[in-house]
Amino acid sequence: MSAETSIQPSSSPSAHLHEHRDGDAEHRHYTVQRSQSVLAWSLVLTLGFAVVEVVTGFMSNSLALISDAGHMVTDAAALGLALLAQLIAKRPPSARHSFGFGRAEALAAFVNSLVLMLLVGWIGFEAVQRFSQPEQVHGATVFIVAGVGLVINLVLAYILSRGDSNMNTRAALVNVIGDLLGSVAALLAGVVIYYTGWMQIDPLLSLFVALLILKSTIGVLRESYHFLMEGVPDQIDYLKVGADLEQIAGVCSVHDLHVWDMSPGQPALIGHVEIVDLERWPEILHAIKAMLLEKHGIDHITLQAEVAPQEVK
Secondary structure (H helix, E strand, O other), rough: OOOOHHHOOOOOOOOOHHOOOOOOOOOOOOOOOOHHHHHHHHHHHHHHHHHHHHHHHHHHHHHHHHHHHHHHHHHHHHHHHHHHHHHHOOOOOOOOOOOOOHHHHHHHHHHHHHHHHHHHHHHHHHHHHHOOOOOOOOOOHHHHHHHHHHHHHHHHHHHHHHOOOOOOHHHHHHHHHHHHHHHHHHHHHHHHHHHOOOOOOHHHHHHHHHHHHHHHHHHHHHHHHHHHOOOOOOOOOOOHHHHHHHHHOEEEEEEEEEEEEOOOEEEEEEEEEEEEOOHHHHHHHHHHHHHHHHEEEEEEEEEEEEEEEOOOO
C-alpha cells in the first residue's frame, strides 16, 4: 500500500488502526468484490419450488417427495444464511471487530450443515417407520413434481458452480447436489410405484439419498468447524513451519507459535523468535517473511523478537 493511500482521511476514527502499510500482508480482513447475485437467484428458485414441493409432497403422501421438499426448504434457509453471511463479510473491520467479519461465512456453513444433519436423521426415522408400515403413495404426482424439481436443481447447480469458490458457496452447492439426488430418487420412486405399486421403494430411496447427503455434509461440517476453531490450515504443515523458522540464520529457537486462517484461504502466523543479536532483527525478519510466503504461502505474520538466554557454563 502506498504512503498516499495510507494517510487518506476516513470517517471511522479507528480506520488507521486497521490499514495495511508497506511490508504488511497484502490481503484485507474483509471481502471487497464478491457478488451476491448467484446466491440471490438460487434462493428465489429454491424457495419458490420448495413451496410447491411441500404441498404436493403431503398431497401425494410420498416420503421421497417430502424428504426432497424438506431438503429444498433447508436449502432456502441455507442460501439465505449464505447470502446474509456474504453481506456481513463485506463489512470492514471496526473498533469492536478488528478482524472484520470474514468468519460469518464459516459460521453460516456450520449452521447449515447441522440443520442438514437433523434433516437426515428425520428422513431416516420416517423411512424405517414406513418399511414396516407402507403407506399409499400417488406415483404420478410424485413423478411430475420430481421431474420439475430435477430440472430446477440442475439449473441451481450450474449457477452455483459458476459462482465464487468459497466455503459458503460450496456448502450451498452440496445442499443443491443433495436436492438433485433427492429429485432423482423421487422421480424413480414415482415411476416404480406408478407401474408396479411397490410402496417400499419410496422409503428405500429416501434412506439412500439421506446417506448420500450425510456423506457430503460431513465434509462441509468438518471444514467449517476446523476454521471456526482456528485450526491449522490443511495445506500447511505446522511442524515444518516451526522447523523452517529455526533454520533461518540468526534464529536460535521459536516458541508460542500459532498458525490459523484469519479468513478462508488467508493464513496467518504469530509467534516468539529467540535471536542472539536484536540489532539483526530487521534482517532476520525480512528473511523469515520471504521464506514463509514462498514455502508456506503465509503472508500475514506477527513475530516478537526476544534475546536468547545465555547458556550457563
